[in-house]
Amino acid sequence: MSLESISLAAFAAAFVAASAIAEPHIMIHDPYARSAGKAAKAGAAFMTIMNHGDEADRLISVASDVAVRVELHTHQENADGVMRMMHVKEGFEIPAEGARMLDRGGDHVMFMGLxxxxxxxxxxxxxxxxxxxxxxxxxxxxxxxxxxSHGQMDHGDNKDDGDHAHHDH
Structure with a gap:
């Protein structure tokens, strides 16, 4: 085998290995949380969930030790025109090559019993x-x-790229 063949084979093997360690398709961008003050019993988190994959995925649950219960919630208008917050048991679909905004007044992560x-x-x-x-x-x-501020992507000189996610598989 020539040196060129060995180099080509090594490159091909490295490429296959790198492909097997694929980047995650789901990314959490610009997350933040807030509560209603020091004595608050509840809080919420907001962010953009991006799916760079070619298949839709679904956020099915959330967990944290900062609250007794953590749920996926949305706001929905009832027959009287009043907005009500409700648990979304089926979770949130994250479209293929798309994003799902979790924002105030809409879909969000709800923390109850802080x-x-x-x-x-x-x-x-x-x-x-x-x-x-x-x-x-x-x-x-x-x-x-x-x-x-979701929907207004910040492209300024921000030291923090907003990617706070770590995969656990």
């Missing part, structure tokens, strides 16, 4: 469970002062 107060700058560790992609541990910063 185990302690959330202070500005705290970081919550939350496990997201996806139907196809499995579990993903996400560090979510508490930002009590933030106003909703």
């Amino acid at each position: 185990t302690g107060p959330w202070k500005q700058g705290d970081v919550l560790t939350v496990t997201f469970s996806f139907e196809k992609s499995g579990d993903m541990v996400v560090d979510i910063p508490v930002d009590q002062t933030r106003t909703s």
